[in-house]
Amino acid sequence: MVGILAIFALAFKRYREKERIQELDSYAQDNHYKYFEKPDDSLLERFNDFKSFKWISSERLFNMLVADGKDKNPDIITAKKIESGNNNADKYTQVFFFNSSKEIPRFFIKKKNYFEKFVNGLDKRVIKNLKLTNFSIIKFQYKPFPVKNYFCFAEGENFEEFLSNDFIDLLNNGIEQRKKKINIESDGKSLIFFVHNRRHSKEDIDYYINLFAALKNSLIS
Numbered sequence: 001m002v003g004i005l006a007i008f009a010l011a012f013k014r015y016r017e018k019e020r021i022q023e024l025d026s027y028a029q030d031n032h033y034k035y036f037e038k039p040d041d042s043l044l045e046r047f048n049d050f051k052s053f054k055w056i057s058s059e060r061l062f063n064m065l066v067a068d069g070k071d072k073n074p075d076i077i078t079a080k081k082i083e084s085g086n087n088n089a090d091k092y093t094q095v096f097f098f099n100s101s102k103e104i105p106r107f108f109i110k111k112k113n114y115f116e117k118f119v120n121g122l123d124k125r126v127i128k129n130l131k132l133t134n135f136s137i138i139k140f141q142y143k144p145f146p147v148k149n150y151f152c153f154a155e156g157e158n159f160e161e162f163l164s165n166d167f168i169d170l171l172n173n174g175i176e177q178r179k180k181k182i183n184i185e186s187d188g189k190s191l192i193f194f195v196h197n198r199r200h201s202k203e204d205i206d207y208y209i210n211l212f213a214a215l216k217n218s219l220i221s
Contacts, residue, residue: 020199024063027202032068039064039077046097047077049187051130052108056093056196058082073209074098078199095194096208098216105162106188107154108132111181111196117148126151146172149181167218170211182208184215191216 021037028035036043044061047053053061057079065076074096081091108130116122123137135153138145140160145152145168152159174181184193193212200208 021063023202024065027205028065032073033065033076034068036064036066038062046075046190047095047192049189050185050192051132052110052183052185052192052194053079055130056081056091056095056194072213074212076205079194091197092199093194093196094199094205095192096212098191098212100186100190100216103188104186104191104219105154105156105159106135107138107152107159107184107186108135109184110151110153111183112149112151116151123151123153127153143168144172146175149175162219164218167215170215170218174211182212191219
């Protein structure tokens with residue numbers, strides 16, 4: 001009986017993967033993207049400097065949507081992590097990638113989970129675990145950054161001045177509307193953002209593209 005259930009589970013998993021690929025290919029055709037099921041190294045190298053991939057990915061990135069060169073939409077790619085100790089569960093995270101038009105600070109804004117909201121002093125542990133070498137904990141003095149819901153780490157000084165009030169308002173509005181909290185990282189040249197362990201529907205993709213386009217414009221205006 002267990003063997004039969006395992007066979008059905010595997011068959012259903014393969015069915016869902018095939019369905020997901022068809023959905024992404026369809027989305028690409030309808031929204032000025034090119035779809036690559038297995039992108040080559042020349043497409044993947046743009047992600048090499050992002051620290052957060054150590055947290056969300058243990059496998060090669062795949063299912064990449066590359067925006068039309070004339071389009072300002074982000075590229076989208078899927079990260080996969082196999083988490084041992086939980087029946088080797090596969091966790092998928094879709095990552096949105098934006099090129100920056102100018103040099104920007106290197107930073108990482110990470111959402112806090114339920115327990116991290118109530119335990120003080122975890123900032124240094126998170127920096128160490130994510131290997132954010134030369135990053136500092138940002139202590140906000142003048143702007144209402146949602147420190148209860150997000151960690152904020154950055155290289156260099158005066159990072160608070162870099163974040164616009166419009167950007168912070170968008171983060172706070174998302175919290176108030178109970179939207180899924182996002183994670184954002186800059187490698188100094190580009191930005192990525194993702195909702196951890198989340199693969200999105202077509203409607204979700206549209207929503208997050210619009211949201212992060214506003215965040216990007218706020219950050220690099």
